[in-house]
Amino acid sequence: MKKKVLTVALAALLTFGALSAPALAGAEDVVVENAWSRASIGMNRPGAAYMTIRNTGDEPVTLVGLATPLAKMPEIHETKTNAGGVSSMSPAVEIAIAPGESVALEPGGLHAMLMRLQEPMTEGDTFPLTLLFEDGGEVTVEVPILGVAARGPED
Numbered sequence: 519m520k521k522k523v524l525t526v527a528l529a530a531l532l533t534f535g536a537l538s539a540p541a542l543a544g545a546e547d548v549v550v551e552n553a554w555s556r557a558s559i560g561m562n563r564p565g566a567a568y569m570t571i572r573n574t575g576d577e578p579v580t581l582v583g584l585a586t587p588l589a590k591m592p593e594i595h596e597t598k599t600n601a602g603g604v605s606s607m608s609p610a611v612e613i614a615i616a617p618g619e620s621v622a623l624e625p626g627g628l629h630a631m632l633m634r635l636q637e638p639m640t641e642g643d644t645f646p647l648t649l650l651f652e653d654g655g656e657v658t659v660e661v662p663i664l665g666v667a668a669r670g671p672e673d
């Protein structure tokens with residue numbers, strides 16, 4: 519009986535999808551702006567990348583992971599500073615972005631941590647970074663590598 523309900527629901531979903539194509543919401547509605555990163559000193563320290571992720575759709579989207587040929591272990595991290603002024607980073611498992619909202623990855627907050635760099639990050643180069651969303655969608659951005667002392671996308 520449970521199976522039958524599921525089948526009906528699936529049929530309804532497929533019909534809806536066919537009728538409303540190509541306007542399915544989700545990762546397709548994600549716009550990434552102002553991506554940037556800093557040049558690295560060698561490859562022993564991880565790199566970091568920053569950007570604004572905007573959900574222009576009508577459905578919430580959830581960022582669940584990252585992929586890039588530049589680093590073997592790219593992770594979303596969050597920097598937090600405690601009452602004593604001590605900063606620490608921890609992995610942010612998933613980041614939900616409500617419809618019409620945006621999330622900023624910026625120094626001192628959320629960031630894309632690029633661990634186990636496969637090559638040095640050289641000023642003037644770019645690298646592709648793919649954002650993986652819960653609905654299976656992906657958005658790839660080309661991230662410019664700025665100077666070692668850059669503090670924002672305009673530096």
Ligand SMILES: [Cu+2]
Pocket residue numbers: 595596607629630631
């Ligand atoms: Cu980090």
